Amino acid sequence: MPLETEARAQVRALIADLKPNDGDLLIALHRVQHRYGYISREAMEVVAEQLDLFAAEVYGATTFYSEFRLEPPAATTVRWCSGPACRLRNGTGIRDAMLATLGLQTLGEQTADGRVGLTVGQCNGTCELAPQVWVDRTEDHSSRVVGQLTAARAVRLARALRDGTDADDV
Amino acid sequence: MTSSTTGVVAGERFAALREHAEAVYAAWRHPERPRIDVAIDTSSLASGAGATRAALERVAADRNAAVDLGRNHGYGMQWLQPLVTITWPDGTSVLYGPVRPEDAPSIVDEATGRVGAAAALASGVLAGDRPGIPSVREHPFFANEPRERRLLRNIGLTDPESLEHYIGSGGYRAVGRMLERHQQPEQVRQLLIDAALTGRGGAYFPTGVKWNFLAGAPTDERYLVCNADEGDPGAWVNRVILEGDPHLLIEGMVFGGFATGARHGFIYIRDEYPLAVERVDQAIRQAEAAGLLGEDILGSGFRFTLEVIRGAGAYVCGDETGLLSSISDMRGQPRIKPPFPAVSGVFFKPTNVNNVESYSNAPFVLRNGPEWYQAEGTEEMHGTRLFTFSGDIPRAGFMEVPFGTPLPALLEACGGISGGRGLGALQSGGPLGSLLPGAVLPTLDTTLNAFRAHGGSLGSGGMIFMSDETCPVHFNEFIADFVEEESCGRCTTCHHGNQRMTEVFRRIIDGGGRREDRHNLEMIDTTIQNSNCQHGQLSPTVMRNTLRHFAPTYDAHVAGHACPTLTCEGLTRFRVVDQSDPRLPEAVDICPVDAFRGAEGDWEILDDRCIRCGACTDVAPRGVAREPVPARPALVPVG
Ligand SMILES: Cc1cc2nc3c(=O)[nH]c(=O)nc-3n(C[C@H](O)[C@H](O)[C@H](O)COP(=O)(O)O)c2cc1C
């Protein structure tokens, strides 16, 4: 067993009530990510010990689900709705406009200063607001919908987030 | 205790719960002073219900108004969110929407006696009578709903976070009766078989028959699982029950546990539904505290417990075997069937998996009997099902309709296609479902056979209407990308076949379509069908529909290098068509790739910089237009 460090002890305390063969793996990973913003290799090892799994199995699961991150997220993450109703209203134009504004190549990346990331989001059934994105703030776990977008509004939103100006009434 | 005394105990305990709940619910329906309920659900919150609620609180407090504030779930008219309901002491309830924070004063006025103050926002009467406002049941959106809602009976009328409201409106009564009268598990299963209730996850397999499989398992350690992963984009019918009436699902699962011998159940909810996770979790704790879940339900000796598992964003976990892997501490890869879940499920123990809406139908069958259940629907498909509607329609939302409802009537309920356009395509059944052309609409109704006749699928509740300005080829790139991304990665046929499919569609929409692409796509289709799980097997169905039903459009892209709707990026370009548009400078400024060159009166767009995002036409629709790219020399056909 690797040496106990303070970081490992913290993770162990976070998931101390979870048990092997009890369907607890997703709960453990959600807790870790909620606390640290991502799931580190060290955390995966502790989860594996707690749930009596191989670290490779935990790594396999962590990378399988799109919700789990292996790197810290940007301060603000824009989740772009990839769903059909949003798609019908220039969803791809909105995506490409934001990528270009932020200087990113593909979804899943973040700006070099760690300020803004852009990832793919899934339709949650609020299609009356299509096309839309969700603006998630890492610091307080808050999430705000920006609906009825156009590509032009998406550019303004991305510029405001990129430049750190007020994005609330874009 | 003998079994007859446990029955008496269960009957008495339930009677006590019911008496208290009915009093609470009666006071809710006939409050002492007017009450303003703000719909709190994922849809209303997205539309700003939080701010509306805060404004109402502020206005009511400032005026010291004699009103209370409450909460319900939106009634189904999502395009009118945030929805607000006022209930007066005489039991009259009226629905208003959309209610913005600035409307708070008129809503408070309306509630406190200045009736008519919010007349412009009134959307329909929910209960009682109000001269001048029609019943919400007469709203065209609900024209196809049965006279009495079933699955949605509590939606908009109760507080979804109240166990008392659920019991007070008839909930758990059938559980109490079942335990009081010592109904046998096989009787419960037989009732579902007699009703011919079928699974709402999309395959429509008889639920009672499935419960029989688990009841026959050779070991006592067995599980019940609810599939609330609802991954099909554009479908949110399960969310409505999870957020709007969570005890309905729990009651259904109590029957499932009783009838199959399972003693523990998992409700697997997708990560995108945090409010559903919260509400179901809270409902489970309420039911435990009331003795409706737990080690000794209502003192009858029957044990059944439930827990929520929150998914983490994997579509393929909606496949029941992927779901089982995911619950069992593994990556959510589907397993090969057989063995079926009833033999090897959660942690390889016998398990039954049903969709949210399948379980939620059980309480109605148990309460009212199979004949009542079959009074709605067709000869082949009984009962009702929930649908959600989105796309190019003015009215997006959810409703409950009997099987066999004609699709043209549903499109009409949604207000037809926006802007007076025609229906171009209908997407149902999610990414593994179908894409059917508008022309077949008159032949469609909400039955499996109607859709199958065109190679389509009815699906699990999501219906997306697309105008004739939608490009079906471009839409296929979305589907192909989705099924590729969500492939679990095991079968080469699936992960690589879908990768090829995506590449081909990307090339076509980029303007590089080739004559042999039809052959390529057909070959990919037959290959992917050999994948191990249904994700792979069904992933080429939308593409197959497209080649069959949209052949002229497809051919225009590939042979003619033209996108008739000017959607596909590589077949369309942007050009300044009116130099006198005063908004052109704004268009120049908004361009995220700095593609404009020139000066006032002489702007042009550098085509090789332009990414076709459309931001310039958003701000200067007169000055900049999409147009077809000039024809290219035809490629020499290969093979
Ligand atoms: C890739 C894939 C995704 C699926 N997603 C869901 C889903 O989100 N919800 C669901 O109930 N069924 C889904 N299904 C169907 C399930 O495998 C299964 O048939 C269903 O949960 C059984 O419940 P029912 O008999 O009550 O319909 C999916 C199937 C596949 C192949």
Ligand code: FES
């Ligand atoms: S498609 Fe974007 S919210 Fe439904």
